[in-house]
Amino acid sequence: MQFSTLMMNIPNCTWQRPIGLGWDKPYTVRTASNLDDGPWHGMPLGGFGAGCIGRSSRGDFNVWQVDGGEHIFQPMPACQFSVFESVSERSASRQAYALCTEAPEDGLQNWQWYPSRGEQHAHTGTYHALYPRSWFVYEGVFQSQLTCEQFSPIWANNYQESSYPVGVFVWTAHNPTNAPITLSIMLSWQNMTGWFTNASKSSEVKIRDDGSPVYEYKSRWGESQGNFNRLVESEYVGCILGRDSGEDVEEGDGQWCIATAKQPGIEVFHHTRWNPVGTGEDIWKSFAESGTLPNLQDETPAIEGEQIAGAIAIRFTLQPGETRTIPFVLTWDFPVTEFAAGVKYYRRYTDFFDRTGKNAWAIARTALQAYQSWQSQIQAWQQPILDKTDLPDWFKMALFNELYDLTSGGTLWSAATERDPIGQFAILECIDYRWYESLDVRLYGSFALLILFPELEKAVMRAFARAIPASDNHRRLIGYYLTIGAEMPLAPRKVAGATPHDLGAPNEHVWEKTNYTAYQDCNLWKDLPSDFVLQVYRDYLLTGATDVEFLASCWEAIVQALNYLKTFDKDGDGIPENSGAPDQTFDDWKLQGVSAYCGGLWLAALEAAIAIGKILLNSVETLHVETLHVTSLQETIDTYQSWLSRSRPIYQEKLWNGQYYRLDSNSGSDVVMADQLCGQFYARLLKLPDIVPQECALSALKTIYDACFLKFHQGKFGAANGLKPNGSPENPNATHPLEIWTGINFGLAAFLLQMEMKAEALQLTETVVNQIYENGLQFRTPEAITSVGTFRASYYLRAMAIWAIYGVWFDF
Structure with missing residues (x-):
């Protein structure tokens, strides 16, 4: 299979940018008090009103709009895909990279970060985006040919799955060489449960320097005491990242989950408790050497000031000419949105899952069962527009990509009521x-x-x-x-x-x-x-x-x-x-x-x-x-x-x-x-x-x-x-x-x-x-x-x- 064949499902009209390539002179904000996160933005993941996460063209997860109406821009290095590769009979070809071109300023010093263009490589790949789908196409670094398609289940007139708090990542790996290649793909995630709620209950409204009203928002960023991670297995394997909450679920209470599917010929590894703000050696050493994780299960809750993360990895060998597809999913379940103190709404997706805040695994299983159908329905919605020959490609690109705001516009979508049957x-x-x-x-x-x-x-x-x-x-x-x-x-x-x-x-x-x-x-x-x-x-x-x-x-x-x-x-x-x-x-x-x-x-x-x-x-x-x-x-x-x-x-x-x-x-x-x-x-x-x-x-x-x-x-x-x-x-x-x-x-x-x-x-x-x-x-x-x-x-x-x-x- 040629690399062009691997990319055949990527439409011609995507927004494209070389992975990790910056901007010489991006637009900057006109009014100092206005938001300017800089240009590193990519297509968001998440359903309408479920909260969303952005991942940029350098590979980092950096936009966090998990609390309804609130925005945090903060790259999280531990939230990352990484790839290990070893070509049989070529011991010098073994390599492993975390797939972000920007190394953190501190922490995870032992990790190797993906090279961008200019770092001994003429070209390391391309990022493509056509909302609600985006792709990373990795080139010039690995011997294998790798693409990762990511999406959420959003398509026209879909009033159910479009609300789900889920991101799907479909990896396609192809071996174009004449020797077997062993690959391992790892998804690591920091336990951020409890972070996304307003710690300031002040109702005071102030006038900003541009005359606009503003209020104080102070998230509980970094407050992880009591958080724990748990391995879950069935025909799928995942890691739930949660925290025990009381009977009454409050804003910020809930879970994350990272998961993948078991398949013949694939080994699955895990580590449920590692330090995301340390050197990273606790998972990187084994992963970089052999593509494995130590299969550690530890549900000990985090103490005050401590951060914890989980990871899962899958390892497989591709014979010459062989291609495999591997799904991963990221889900979250934070069912409550609170406005003023005590003014609470359940999110729309809770009409299809219960309101306990303990459904991240159920949502993950649903996604792993249905992701191929979701892909087909997204394509069926987009294709008639993509097939219109009188529409220029740049217009098709912008038409779909401007829909990003339906996800990341601080979107709210409440649960159904008798008065409002779709919320x-x-x-x-x-x-x-x-x-x-x-x-x-x-x-x-x-x-x-x-x-x-x-x-x-x-x-x-x-x-x-x-x-x-x-x-x-x-x-x-x-x-x-x-x-x-x-x-x-x-x-x-x-x-x-x-x-x-x-x-x-x-x-x-x-x-x-x-x-x-x-x-x-x-x-x-x-x-x-x-x-x-x-x-x-x-x-x-x-x-x-x-x-x-x-x-x-x-x-x-x-x-x-x-x-x-x-x-x-x-x-x-x-x-x-x-x-x-x-x-x-x-x-x-x-x-x-x-x-x-x-x-x-x-x-x-x-x-x-x-x-x-x-x-x-x-x-x-x-x-x-x-x-x-x-x-x-x-x-x-x-x-x-x-x-x-x-x-x-x-x-x-x-x-x-x-x-x-x-x-x-x-x-x-x-x-x-x-x-x-x-x-x-x-x-x-x-x-x-x-x-x-x-x-x-x-x-x-x-x-x-x-x-x-x-x-x-x-x-x-x-x-x-x-x-x-x-x-x-x-x-x-x-x-x-x-x-x-x-x-x-x-x-x-x-x-x-x-x-x-x-x-x-x-x-x-x-x-x-x-x-x-x-x-x-x-x-x-x-x-x-x-x-x-x-x-x-x-x-x-x-x-x-x-x-x-x-x-x-x-x-x-």
Whole structure:
């Protein structure tokens, strides 16, 4: 078997990087208080809401998001695959490496670490990623040919296995020589049970230097007292790494498990208690000499200050030309997510395993039994897209890999209840802005969830519908004013009828205590109510237009949201005005009067609400919803129709300048706003009447493309948010207007495609994709990049808007 044959299951369109190759000048963070872990990021492992682990292209496990909504970047050298190889009749060929190219600064001094390119080797292998799969292809070091495919069981419309806390590693080994080769593969893992919970129970919220609210998070990292490791065997063999807990399972209580399958012709070795912060000799000596472990079983719990780890290894001999496949699995079972002290939820996967926190072995057995089926189902989901010859490989790569955020976006997925039969779901806006499902951001970023997991998407919108009537009169400081050196005013957290910006933060009570962000007073925002209505109708229409119950469950919230927004129409012209404070998704950018962005969303939302009202009117007799009545429905539809009739000509009259739509009606700015016609994009997407004449939309799009993209640093970075028609900045010191927002660019590209400007859409998209994946931003895509190589707000939700491009391309 040729090495190319071993790689035949690796698609051509993966993101690829030589193992261990660094970056000469990766993007760095723009704001010092924002997260910047550096460029060593790879595809995450783990199910939605189960916690996840990241492994980089140098081979280290380094991202730990095991506690819901929290992020730790810390390479753990003892958590590692290692390979021993001995070629018969060639005693000098015996070698063993831990498969990470970065040796730890201290500890495990006796281990030999895998060489990267340049260390006496021209090429040592390639890392490939196409979410939820990634591969390490090892070359130029071992005599045998080795690949390791790693994945979690995630595929579209899978509401069970996609929640599992598991990573699968399928090794394929081939002997291309004319002599037998003995190989041993070891998986070692440190017992980190109990580490992933907040040791700080303070509910205090502070304002950071960038005006964002933050709270203290202090994990129990390194607290291993009482942890023990236990060997388990059946037709599989594994090591459970746990700690005894009380009858009531708390956050952080549970287990890890590493496991593999017994096979004929394979020897299995183990060591259940070795020192992961020592020299490593206790397991490396025997492994490097013969590929074995001492088969030590020791369940003695760790004492205070002690760290312990476990390891399993399999050894086998390949005859010339022989190939073998070996599965390993890593599982974890931490069933409880706790928000504020005492506010606890069980994770979704506990609907399929019990809630004792003692199921890591059961999950491992399930994975070893089912991993081949999981592989097939992932391939069956991805293959139709991979087979589309009109999609460029770079687009396929980014399309799948941007889904990483469904796993590592601090994702929550709760267990099912009678009210929520598949649980509740939420993704953070980002790690820096640690609150869930920001409604303005998900207007763009939720297309992936909509297309692939529509029931989860509807669950999120139901949560917003429940939150709109609620109020919270607690007054708090508004952080934006700190950033401009002004006195910070107080504002109520949530006004009844106002659409919340987000569904809350991990330190309070997600889904129930909303509007966490205090950077701006979101009760005054002019886009959120429209965003809500448009997403509700979109989720109904693009999932088959049959779920009228979903529309009915959101109707009262729609009415309240639009009525509340209409109160900001101070001059009675039918369109709510922006206040001059940043009061929309561009929350550092002042809009005054009628704005192209918010005004267009308002018009599209009225059209959507009218369409929803008519659907409900035709179904009211069969819905049996007490709050729905024919008379009130018709009156509301008539009201929205009158608002729309009054608003549409005002929008055109006040904002159209013959070439593009002005930023707003009152500031006098001549800036070309890249996202000025988001409302028109949504109207066409939802097959609603245009809110502006098509020729005006086309003219505006051409102007945007020219001014914001081509004339901005010769089109090298993407479209800036707002520039003058000649491509120059209105204010060289502005923040949001001069940033390239990844998700806004993908949304703009979807609009270009919608308007049959395909070449322009692809050029813009490819430019942004290249900036992300060539400059160390992969698997941590930021909200914004700049022309000077900086970024802001990594792990950002809006970037999944690339799925809007796909949806428009293939008409959903």
